[in-house]
Amino acid sequence: MKGNILLIDDSTALAESLASILRMEDYQVIIVSNGARALAQIEKNIPDLVITDMLMPEMNGIELIKRLRAQERFQKLPVIALSADARDDRSKEGLSAGANLFFTKPFDENELIEAIEKLLIQ
Amino acid sequence: MAWEGYFKMEVNSIEKINLAAHQTAVTECSTSVQRSDEKLNQIISAVSHNFKTPLATIKLSTSYLLKYWTRLEPAAIEEKLATILEQTNNLVYSVDSIVAQRTAAENKIEASKKTVDLLSFFERLVKSLKEKFPHHTIEFTNKVRIQEIEADEDLLQNIFSNLIGNALLYSPHNFTIWLNITESEKSIIIEVKDCGLGISENDLPKIFNSFYRGSNAEGIKGMGLGLSIARRAAEAMNAKIEVRSKPGEGSTFTITIPKI
Numbered sequence: 001m002k003g004n005i006l007l008i009d010d011s012t013a014l015a016e017s018l019a020s021i022l023r024m025e026d027y028q029v030i031i032v033s034n035g036a037r038a039l040a041q042i043e044k045n046i047p048d049l050v051i052t053d054m055l056m057p058e059m060n061g062i063e064l065i066k067r068l069r070a071q072e073r074f075q076k077l078p079v080i081a082l083s084a085d086a087r088d089d090r091s092k093e094g095l096s097a098g099a100n101l102f103f104t105k106p107f108d109e110n111e112l113i114e115a116i117e118k119l120l121i122q
Numbered sequence: 123m124a125w126e127g128y129f130k131m132e133v134n135s136i137e138k139i140n141l142a143a144h145q146t147a148v149t150e151c152s153t154s155v156q157r158s159d160e161k162l163n164q165i166i167s168a169v170s171h172n173f174k175t176p177l178a179t180i181k182l183s184t185s186y187l188l189k190y191w192t193r194l195e196p197a198a199i200e201e202k203l204a205t206i207l208e209q210t211n212n213l214v215y216s217v218d219s220i221v222a223q224r225t226a227a228e229n230k231i232e233a234s235k236k237t238v239d240l241l242s243f244f245e246r247l248v249k250s251l252k253e254k255f256p257h258h259t260i261e262f263t264n265k266v267r268i269q270e271i272e273a274d275e276d277l278l279q280n281i282f283s284n285l286i287g288n289a290l291l292y293s294p295h296n297f298t299i300w301l302n303i304t305e306s307e308k309s310i311i312i313e314v315k316d317c318g319l320g321i322s323e324n325d326l327p328k329i330f331n332s333f334y335r336g337s338n339a340e341g342i343k344g345m346g347l348g349l350s351i352a353r354r355a356a357e358a359m360n361a362k363i364e365v366r367s368k369p370g371e372g373s374t375f376t377i378t379i380p381k382i
Contacts, residue, residue, distance in 0.1 A: 011179065013205050013208065013209060014175055016205070017179050017182035020182075020186050021182060021186050021190075024186070055171065057342055084170050084173075085170050085171065087166070087170075104174075105174045105175060105177070106177045106180075107178065109185050
């Protein structure tokens with residue numbers, strides 16, 4: 001097993017499709033549907049990497065990343081942000097909140113897998 | 123000299139009036155451009171979210187099938203094919219909504235009235251919405267004596283699937299949505315009530331504008347087209363939609379449909 005990934009997206013269909021690929025690539029994946037649930041899950045079990053959507057009910061991706069980065073122990077936790085919003089300001093917002101990388105949907109899964117591998121090596 | 127001075131003064135004041143008029147026109151034009159920009163941003167954002175997420179899902183599912191085909195069980199293949207079909211249907215629905223909005227905006231919606239059995243219409247609608255939103259409760263009460271009205275069933279379907287669908291989307295799980303039908307001498311009055319997020323005072327006058335999404339709608343799926351189309355559909359049947367709402371307390375949409 002290459003690593004534990006926490007995948008956060010309110011679109012169950014998208015999350016399941018991405019998780020299927022990541023599992024085939026030998027990652028263990030847990031899916032939750034918003035930032036608040038992600039924080040609770042991270043408290044229980046710290047993942048090796050987080051992939052989060054930006055726009056979600058209850059707590060969005062930006063808020064989640066800010067809350068993670070506000071805690072010393074999660075400052076180096078690799079975070080990849082995903083968004084369906086292709087505007088530049090959305091990606092800047094994600095990166096300035098503390099995401100390591102930003103991908104716009106629909107993305108190339110091979111590029112995402114490559115990025116995950118690099119972030120986990122670092 | 124006196125005349126010269128008089129003309130100079132006149133010319134100056136005419137110039138000032140013209141300048142003031144130009145400034146007003148420029149300010150109005152600039153405000154209008156800003157509004158158009160805001161509207162365009164809303165449209166881009168709505169279209170981005172409603173198209174790119176299903177597209178991403180289709181792309182990922184297709185790549186998964188192509189890449190790992192030989193390692194997959196038939197059930198896993200079937201599941202991904204079903205996902206692709208479902209997401210394609212979502213895209214078709216989004217395209218249809220945009221086309222319907224254009225048709226509505228150009229006042230091209232025409233009501234084709236026929237006799238509609240209200241009770242069976244709403245029972246069917248409630249049943250299909252309950253299947254889509256299994257975590258909510260829909261309470262349906264019917265207090266009308268007449269069971270049949272003259273209306274366009276497709277337009278009714280559009281109006282109430284939008285209104286009840288919104289009530290469900292904007293209410294947390296396990297919340298109840300009320301659908302009450304009453305009547306006056308000349309009209310059938312249908313209330314769709316929820317205790318969900320509610321609508322702010324600022325958003326309330328704009329909710330029937332196309333592509334407008336409320337300030338508390340972040341993270342909730344939609345393009346901001348449903349209410350705009352529903353209002354046009356109601357107008358085509360000489361019906362009207364009114365709304366009362368308070369943030370945090372929920373919303374009540376009242377639809378008044380003439381009996382004849």
